Amino acid sequence: MQQKLYLPILNKFEDLFDSKKDYDVIIKTGEGNNQKEIYAHSLVLRCQSNYFDTALSANWAEKENGKFIFRKPNVSQHVLEIIIRYLYCAKLDLSTQNGSDILKLLVAADEFGINVLSEYTQELLIKNFKDFLQSDPIGVLELVFQNEAFTTLKVCCLETICQEPEILFGTDKILALSEEILELLLKQDNLVLDEIEIWNSLIKWAHAQQPTVNKDPSKWSKDELALMERTLLKFISLVRFYDISSEEYYEKVMPYENLLPKKLRNEILKFYLVSSKQIKLPSRLSVLINTKHLALFASWIYKKDKILKKNPYKFNLIFRASRDGNTSADFHAKCDDKGATIIVAKIKGSNRIVGGYNPLDWNGYGDKSTPDSFIFTFENYNDIGTGKIGRVIRKSHAVRCFIDYGPLFGSYKSGSNDIMVNGNGKWSSVPNSYPNLNIPRNFEIDDYEVFQVIKEN
Template identity: 30%
Template structure:
């Protein structure tokens, strides 16, 4: 049995064969003018290393008159082919030398040349070793994976990411350049963790980007303008789940574009949103997101972001642990005073607060247990947060603990964080004195100004 320690020498010898100017029997013209390069190689090696080149060589038999066989590869970059050819001979590739776009070019070329062992290797490399870098070029990788069904591992990986974090592609600066086929694939996904009105808005934005001559305000559009957008989005509209919108969402976000909908669809939707007793002819099924969390305040998207914060990740990072949010307690107008009874001695909880008469959400994460002892409890892992608008998770404030000794206050009312950084208060039997105080003292930054009335709050156990 040959020791693997001997293989580097074999690899080096094959590279020397490639670089030798005496024994080659084939030339390969790679690229297009003005970027063309001629490579010398050996038919026997190419024949056994590349299924694509084997097919080409089978139609270019070696001539008996001593003339060299010559093949052309005009659609391949000479720089990339140089790397691939050295790999064909040596079995070596040093990916740490290249950035993600360059690795993608190597991957597509390896696949085109039929290097069956290299293609899945690069896919695995991207998924397992380049996760941090992938985010920057996620839209490019996602589009690549769907343009070629050879990249099934990348396709599966990207599908999983998109389901959980659709903003990775919707908020990409290159979103408007993705293909119609890819956009349809995304919005068909039953597991897409995004409210339907946001899906619709992104689809409209994509359609407008394909037609830059259209103004952003449909009030000023002509019949031709509406027909232009209608034709652009004709493959996408059937996969928008309009029946899952609220009446207000339909009125605000769909009605202005009603002329791009078919007459049948528009009348069906109008009846659905105006008549509570109306049963639509064909009602779209809801996305799975709507059943994933028992909350009147937050959506699955909020839980994804809070899960990242628990793991000390940033907004744009890939999620590591998608925690389950199990509802322990919901406190509204008619249910007060049972927080400690239900939530004490439960480590790892998230508090979510809905402000009265506002679209803002506040909250906090307590990794340790709540106690009814009127004392502070220390921890370095707690944090508080706010969302300016519950429908836009990007507009948020995250504030981590500065003064660990005062991270959690175990008062006899509701949950409290810090000295007065986020403190819920009320008096027993007094329904009008139910509010929240937020004055920065123990945490990094203020999450809202001063004092507010509360509509309700929820407590979740993190599983």
């Protein structure tokens, strides 16, 4: 009902802005040939913004022919018109704006001290950040990381790209990425992307920076090699080569091995030939397991006795307790609505790992039925030959989902499930729905991880 009272008044103010009747302020945006003018009324601007009240005061204002002249070359006409219209009639429609324009609006609103508009714009960005980032990833990334005040948005950027790397990686968009932002992304331990894809994208990016270099590395001259070495110097040490299979290394990395320092090449060779070789850079894949475990998990999921020659599944690390938090809320925030998952936990003070496979999901409430789940244990996580699997027996109680608990496998008996993680991160086990794998009754863990399991085409 009240809208009938104030909407006509706001509409009249909007008409005043559009008509430019009796304007006394000329706002000059842009520079040179791109300079544009916006006409406004000083009384409205000074009433709505302390910034404009000061800028248009007698002590600060510049006047020509009786009109205030306000110069703002760092703000586009488009963004400034959105702000001025908002000050006149409180109208704001950002549904048609791309991410970079909304960020520019946020920067300008913050500069003009329009706190309500600034807070609203930032909340909108955070709520729909993935959509805005996808609409203009390069523009959004550059604006966010150039502005020191965007701490929360920087976190959103990194989390979104790490969980949805296809926004950039594997596309031509990454070719326009700055050195600084690319370096920051490659430093992230939770980048959900096969390392070989990171390497392929890095090589593609380097060629885009040096378009005159031959695309065939076997035909590089000494000058071309030196140029590519300088281009990739700060990135080579960030590639987790130990997460690349020997076959992929041979096919995709070896043609470019002259870009790698000789010492690193020898370490990689030793890693492939001597399994006990220690990894210096934390794996993006896992701090608990390696590709051999994943190959075995794939065969168990596929219900095969032998390890498959080609892994038909992709395992994305979506949660690590030491990184993401060790409460039930932390687990569900990262793992709900992600579909099939593998849980892996290392028992404290031992080389033993335990875990389970949930082919469904972790959201919802209560028991979930499936014939395809299993739990497992490795007496020595360094030796996949010590792995034992226990496929579900009571299929109607395969997994349990409760928001106040972490992952739960099997039904409840004698104070625990077959594998139970309570809300405070305490682990326990009582055999019931699965075979007895001699998992300790109560135990502490060093860490645990959750992998999203995706069937590849």
